[in-house]
Amino acid sequence: MKLRPLNKIWPGDNMERMLVSACLGLIPGAYYILIIKVLPELLDYGSAGYIFLQLLGMFLFSNLMSNFIMCVLVDPSIDPSTMGSPLEREKQPREWHECKKCDIWAPPRSHHCKICDVCVLKRDHHCNFTGCCVGHANYRYFFYFVIYMLISSLVAFIASLVFVYFLRGGSYKFVLLPFANGLYDVREVFNEKGELNVKELLKSVIPSQFEMVFAVLFGLNWVVLFSTICFLYQRWPILISGVTWYELRTKNFNYDRGLRLNLQMIFGSRMSLSWISPFISSPLPHDGIHWMSEDKDAGDGN
Known part of the structure; x- marks a missing residue:
C-alpha cells in the first residue's frame, strides 16, 4: 500500500479545504450531540437498547472517520518509475496511452487529474470532500465511507425525529423556529400583575445554544441523507458492473467480470471481512495496470 506524500495530503484549493475541515469537524460534533445529549433521553441508561445504540454509534463513527482518513492517505496515483516513457511506445499494448504532462506511457483506465496533477490508476473521479482522487487503490475506503455515511445519517435522522417530535416536542417544547417557541410560551412572559417580563420573553424567543446547534445538525442531516442516497443510486452500476464513472458515462463495459469479481476489484479478496x-x-x-491480459487469464481460470 502506497501512501500519499505528507505535503500533498492537505488540498490546495480553498473550497476543498473547507469541505475536508467540515467533514473532520461536523462528523465528530454530530456524534457527540447524538451520544451525549440525545441518546440519554431516548432510552434508559444501561438498558439493552441504550447499550446497543451506543455500540452501533461507536462502530459507525469509527468506520466513518477511519475510512475517510484512509481514503485521503492511500495514494491511487501511478508510480512513474514502473511505467515506460513515451519513447517506449512500441513496446506497450495499443490500449495504453501517452500522458505528456506526466511524461509516461499510462495503462488502460488511468487518467490524468488536473487538480492532483498526477495520473491515477483506474481513476473514477476527484472527490472535493476528501481533497483527492478516487481510484484503484482507495476505491474501497471511499465506498465504505459513503455507505457508512448513509447508514449513519439514516440512524441519526430517525433518532433526531423521535427526539424532537416525541420527547422535546411534548416535555420541553423544543422547536426549530425560535418565534414559534415564543408563541408557545407567550403566557409565561407575563408576571402575576400582567407586566411584561423582558428577560423571560427573550429566553422564550431566542433558542438555547444547544437548540441552535441541534437545529443546524438536524438540517445538515437531511442534506447528507438525501445526497448520499442520490450518490449511491447514481454510482450503483459501478459496483455491479465493475466500471468507473467515466466508463459508465461512455457505456464502456469491457471490464465487467461478473458481480463477485467486480466487487473484489473494489473491496478486495477478503471483502466479507473488509466492511x-x-x-x-x-x-x-x-495490480490496476495490465487489465487486458490479466482479465483474460482470470476469466479462463474461473
Missing part, C-alpha cells in the same frame, strides 16, 4: 474495519487487510486481485 468491519479499513485496517483489515483485503488485497486487491489486480
Whole structure:
C-alpha cells in the first residue's frame, strides 16, 4: 500500500479545504450531540437498547472517520518509475496511452487529474470532500465511507425525529423556529400583575445554544441523507458492473467480470471481512495496470 506524500495530503484549493475541515469537524460534533445529549433521553441508561445504540454509534463513527482518513492517505496515483516513457511506445499494448504532462506511457483506465496533477490508476473521479482522487487503490475506503455515511445519517435522522417530535416536542417544547417557541410560551412572559417580563420573553424567543446547534445538525442531516442516497443510486452500476464513472458515462463495459469479481476489484479478496474495519487487510486481485491480459487469464481460470 502506497501512501500519499505528507505535503500533498492537505488540498490546495480553498473550497476543498473547507469541505475536508467540515467533514473532520461536523462528523465528530454530530456524534457527540447524538451520544451525549440525545441518546440519554431516548432510552434508559444501561438498558439493552441504550447499550446497543451506543455500540452501533461507536462502530459507525469509527468506520466513518477511519475510512475517510484512509481514503485521503492511500495514494491511487501511478508510480512513474514502473511505467515506460513515451519513447517506449512500441513496446506497450495499443490500449495504453501517452500522458505528456506526466511524461509516461499510462495503462488502460488511468487518467490524468488536473487538480492532483498526477495520473491515477483506474481513476473514477476527484472527490472535493476528501481533497483527492478516487481510484484503484482507495476505491474501497471511499465506498465504505459513503455507505457508512448513509447508514449513519439514516440512524441519526430517525433518532433526531423521535427526539424532537416525541420527547422535546411534548416535555420541553423544543422547536426549530425560535418565534414559534415564543408563541408557545407567550403566557409565561407575563408576571402575576400582567407586566411584561423582558428577560423571560427573550429566553422564550431566542433558542438555547444547544437548540441552535441541534437545529443546524438536524438540517445538515437531511442534506447528507438525501445526497448520499442520490450518490449511491447514481454510482450503483459501478459496483455491479465493475466500471468507473467515466466508463459508465461512455457505456464502456469491457471490464465487467461478473458481480463477485467486480466487487473484489473494489473491496478486495477478503471483502466479507473488509466492511468491519479499513485496517483489515483485503488485497486487491489486480495490480490496476495490465487489465487486458490479466482479465483474460482470470476469466479462463474461473
